[in-house]
Amino acid sequence: MIIAEVSIIPLGTKTPSVSKHLARAFRALQGEQNIKYELTSMGTIMEGDLGEILRVVRNMHESTFDGEVMRVVTTIKIDDRRDKTLGMRGKIESLLKKLEH
Amino acid sequence: MIIAEVSIIPLGTKTPSVSKHLARAFRALQGEQNIKYELTSMGTIMEGDLGEILRVVRNMHESTFDGEVMRVVTTIKIDDRRDKTLGMRGKIESLLKKLEH
Amino acid sequence: MIIAEVSIIPLGTKTPSVSKHLARAFRALQGEQNIKYELTSMGTIMEGDLGEILRVVRNMHESTFDGEVMRVVTTIKIDDRRDKTLGMRGKIESLLKKLEH
Amino acid sequence: MIIAEVSIIPLGTKTPSVSKHLARAFRALQGEQNIKYELTSMGTIMEGDLGEILRVVRNMHESTFDGEVMRVVTTIKIDDRRDKTLGMRGKIESLLKKLEH
Numbered sequence: 001m002i003i004a005e006v007s008i009i010p011l012g013t014k015t016p017s018v019s020k021h022l023a024r025a026f027r028a029l030q031g032e033q034n035i036k037y038e039l040t041s042m043g044t045i046m047e048g049d050l051g052e053i054l055r056v057v058r059n060m061h062e063s064t065f066d067g068e069v070m071r072v073v074t075t076i077k078i079d080d081r082r083d084k085t086l087g088m089r090g091k092i093e094s095l096l097k098k099l100e101h
Numbered sequence: 102m103i104i105a106e107v108s109i110i111p112l113g114t115k116t117p118s119v120s121k122h123l124a125r126a127f128r129a130l131q132g133e134q135n136i137k138y139e140l141t142s143m144g145t146i147m148e149g150d151l152g153e154i155l156r157v158v159r160n161m162h163e164s165t166f167d168g169e170v171m172r173v174v175t176t177i178k179i180d181d182r183r184d185k186t187l188g189m190r191g192k193i194e195s196l197l198k199k200l201e202h
Numbered sequence: 203m204i205i206a207e208v209s210i211i212p213l214g215t216k217t218p219s220v221s222k223h224l225a226r227a228f229r230a231l232q233g234e235q236n237i238k239y240e241l242t243s244m245g246t247i248m249e250g251d252l253g254e255i256l257r258v259v260r261n262m263h264e265s266t267f268d269g270e271v272m273r274v275v276t277t278i279k280i281d282d283r284r285d286k287t288l289g290m291r292g293k294i295e296s297l298l299k300k301l302e303h
Numbered sequence: 304m305i306i307a308e309v310s311i312i313p314l315g316t317k318t319p320s321v322s323k324h325l326a327r328a329f330r331a332l333q334g335e336q337n338i339k340y341e342l343t344s345m346g347t348i349m350e351g352d353l354g355e356i357l358r359v360v361r362n363m364h365e366s367t368f369d370g371e372v373m374r375v376v377t378t379i380k381i382d383d384r385r386d387k388t389l390g391m392r393g394k395i396e397s398l399l400k401k402l403e404h
Contacts, residue, residue, distance in 0.1 A: 012319035016374035023199035071319035113218035117273035172218035300326035
């Protein structure tokens with residue numbers, strides 16, 4: 001299980017607002033059963049199997065294109081830790097615990 | 102006002118757990134009055150003035166070093182939109198509204 | 203054809219030097235026939251088919267793990283432009299031409 | 304001395320081609336005496352003092368805006384190593400040496 005963050009930027013959209021294009025990408029994620037996800041103001045954070053996440057991110061990337069969008073810059077950041085399993089929640093809790101001391 | 106995301110990675114820490122080093126970085130942010138922030142499992146998202154955010158990120162980066170940490174990779178992603186002001190919450194709400202349709 | 207940049211960071215290594223671990227990742231790329239690549243001081247830039255690049259980046263990510271490396275943060279940035287094909291060289295030349303004016 | 308990579312993306316442009324806007328950003332870098340830089344197909348890599356690099360990146364970011372460009376996403380990745388000084392060239396040579404073995 002890994003944690004990943006994906007950020008998708010459509011270029012050449014005529015206006016600075018891109019949320020209607022990101023909505024198409026996000027819908028490609030919503031049907032997934034095996035991936036936990038969280039929407040932030042800078043992207044989407046996911047928890048799941050690396051292969052499945054790469055497949056879904058590719059779907060999200062493809063879904064962003066349409067007649068109006070001819071260029072998309074997608075960034076995926078993978079945090080893959082194999083000595084123990086923390087998860088999205090566990091990572092935050094681990095930091096908060098250190099902050100208490 | 103901009104939205105930014107910062108991610109800090111200390112290298113050469115002997116163990117895969119780095120939260121005690123990130124706690125030092127995070128403390129450098131906690132005293133700030135003019136920056137709104139949110140902790141995620143992949144970094145910290147901030148809202149505020151660009152100059153102030155760059156100053157604080159530099160403090161966070163510096164605070165990550167200590168006798169044990171001799172290399173730090175810090176990534177700052179700035180989303181600067183000047184046709185209208187959305188904020189961290191506004192960006193998410195804009196996407197959620199598009200998803201309803 | 204897309205252009206992508208991959209950056210791999212092994213965490214928890216004994217020293218701040220990580221090049222011996224990155225060498226394993228890079229070897230996973232060297233055998234590839236259908237991907238052009240270029241090594242920079244901040245990562246590796248590739249040109250090729252998106253599906254192939256994602257497969258290779260996954261191999262590179264996996265190859266970074268070993269007995270000493272139990273956590274790896276890998277970032278892939280994909281620039282996918284479908285109105286015309288530029289390539290790594292074409293992108294730079296396009297910018298240099300604009301700089302002349 | 305640190306190594307940093309900056310990537311600038313103007314959003315909402317009329318076409319997917321953004322090189323004319325990136326040329327403005329790049330010109331803000333060209334006059335700098337104390338920063339070594341290298342243009343790649345995915346961004347610009349710099350070597351120099353952290354404070355100076357942050358100042359220049361901010362200038363590059365600001366220069367990208369104009370009447371047509373009202374939103375810019377800028378990413379700065381800082382690799383700051385304090386146990387020894389490698390530089391852009393040294394980092395690549397260190398990896399190439401490991402690949403020979």
